[in-house]
Amino acid sequence: MSDQNPIDPRLEQAGASDESLLAAHEKLLGKKPEDGAHYKMLPLVLLFVFSGLIFYAGTYLNHFAGHYDATIFNENAHPSTGAAPGAKIDPMVLGKKNYDQVCTTCHQATGLGVAGNYPPLAGSEWVNGSEERVIRIVLYGLKGRVTVKGTEFNAAAMPAFGKVAGSGYNWTDERIAAVLTYVRASFGNTSPAISADKVAEIHGKEGDRKEWSQEELLKIP
């Protein structure tokens, strides 16, 4: 207790003034830091170059990507002459692509649906029957009880796919015609194709409306 050490040399610094510390450091460094010593022109230039490239790419895609619509993309098109003549999109190819992307979630890849929830498209009287009805179902959606192949479904709703108010999909009439053409010729179905003109005609006639019920549809021939 009595043999107190002289002041620890490490603590001596605590007694030093700010000025003396700064002076000591300056001496060690040999010179004062220059203003702007860490400022380099190159990163700034690169920042502008890359911002410019991103802006250019965005503008380019906005103009020429056709909003990534499968019906607009045409690999035979020429930049100056436009769409190559005769380069028609096969509705079966476009239809299958759209079916596999969206409809398959509920109606399944087999077109058999899910018992109790999603009705089958394979062998369905709605798919293979009046095109007036099936077009309306996909354009505007369907809600409430529906009987398919003798079984009643009422668990979920069929969403609207057309360019109609409240639709999350906004598919063109051509795209709807293609998916219906595909569905009517797949899963064992052998019904004729549906034209984009027919979809456009019904779309024009019905305008904006909410989803259909089975009762309303059955009144349409």
Ligand code: HEC
């Ligand atoms: C979110 C799930 C879901 C998706 C996605 C969906 N449907 Fe449906 N669909 C249903 C439900 C549920 C019904 C039955 C609605 C009812 O009970 O009123 C139905 C009914 C139908 C019907 C009439 C009944 C039948 O089985 O024939 C057709 C036709 C049809 N859908 C076609 C399609 C097509 C084509 C697509 C893709 C463009 C599609 N659906 C995407 C859920 C879906």
